[in-house]
Amino acid sequence: MSSQDNPEENLPAGQGAEEHSAELAKNPFADPGLPPHEHRIQDLDERAAKRSERVVAFLFTLSMLATAGFIASYVIFKPGKIVYIWPFGHVSALNFSLGLTLGLALFSIGAGAVHWARTLMSDVELVDERHDIEADADTKAKVIADFKQGAKDSVLGRRKLIRNSMFGALALVPLSGVVLLRDLGPLPEKKLRSTKWKKGSVIVNMNTNEPLRPEDVITGSLTFAKPEGLEETDHDFQNQIAKAALMIIRIAPENIKDKRELDWSHQGIVAYSKICTHVGCPISLYEQQTHHVLCPCHQSTFDLSDGARVIFGPAGHPLPQLRIGVNDEGYLEALGDFDQPVGPAFWERG
Known part of the structure; x- marks a missing residue:
């Protein structure tokens, strides 16, 4: 059991729950400490964790497909082609497809990252007292240990489906910027x-x-x-x-x-x-x-x-x-x- 599972462990040393309640009654603006940690369903059920993993991978894959659609739009649509799209009316087919696919690509990466963080990464809150800018050796060692623990809690190494689909989405999105160079205009030739x-x-x-x-x-x-x-x-x-x-x-x-x-x-x-x-x-x-x-x-x-x-x-x-x-x-x-x-x-x- 972690310290977040027992709220009394978050109280100042030597202070029980009754004394803490009395202190809050005297000073309602006192630091109440962290609330009890509540486990998510993904922490308790591996099947739920797998479902979240598939959702994140789907969003990253959707981003890859949208990026491919962005690039394909340059080949499919002529710059002057006008189409009717409800409720926008008559719009440029090229501009509409570029905006739609690029927006979907970027949104899917962001949504996948948020869902990953909220459902699979560790949500245990850690409290550190403020310290001097110059950290001592023990503090530096603790920071490194916390970083390693955070990397482990991110399940990036264990959730290979997420890792591979994320790398694919991040690798393809920059291609949109390369394709946008076409908007600089036609080659000057002579x-x-x-x-x-x-x-x-x-x-x-x-x-x-x-x-x-x-x-x-x-x-x-x-x-x-x-x-x-x-x-x-x-x-x-x-x-x-x-x-x-x-x-x-x-x-x-x-x-x-x-x-x-x-x-x-x-x-x-x-x-x-x-x-x-x-x-x-x-x-x-x-x-x-x-x-x-x-x-x-x-x-x-x-x-x-x-x-x-x-x-x-x-x-x-x-x-x-x-x-x-x-x-x-x-x-x-x-x-x-x-x-x-x-x-x-x-x-x-x-």
Whole structure:
């Protein structure tokens, strides 16, 4: 018989039940001690314990099946498929199945763990007096002994059905997170390496929406531009301008330090991507005297007179340059696409 089976053993030393009752009458807020321990049916009947074991294993197995259903949902349902489900109405079949299966998988693991703890693990309450943070050798030995006893009482080693099904459920659930990586979107393929700019694309002023002539760009000025034909009413305008946004700057040819930059310019007019190569913020600050442009997000600074190389800040590589010329009508035009992918670095970038 444990001390919890006899409530008088929980009373302070030398104090009987009558004295304890008298003490409670004087001080109703005194510590009443632990109530008598009541055995559960699983503690007394091995058949009941086996039933609880099967319930826990069922819940863990249900979690495994729900996780498999979660992964299968990605294969079975198309993202745009809409179905009617009472009482929710018309919903996305993919989203509904993902939420249902993942919720069931996580709930089953939690419910199985709770049922295991409430019916099969030891429920004997142990009382320890508070002690100093620095434990003595006897206390440390007692903690280790209590831990070993708790591990034994958990019946994890003896209840192999629970153990194996639990490990299976815990091993499969993380696969849901791996499958969720699909929601990051489709693979970019070559989309990051090309923009709307191509040979013959006329350069259009973003503010006036008019084609640019060389005489429209004065020395020291900064003009934002886009390719002709890209309109704000286009359904994919934001996606396209995020790669095609352009800066037009006129620098005296004798002040351009990079030979290739000079070859790709027209009478000192140079064209560079407006998208910062750090995290993709739009560059908007220009220092006329130094020919430096500054990204307002994290202060990356580029020298437009020297190939737009990075001279300060966290950006990892220069701004891509667009080779430009003049068409038969006298308008500035692109002679191809950017020489490098626009924006921040990515894994496949050379």
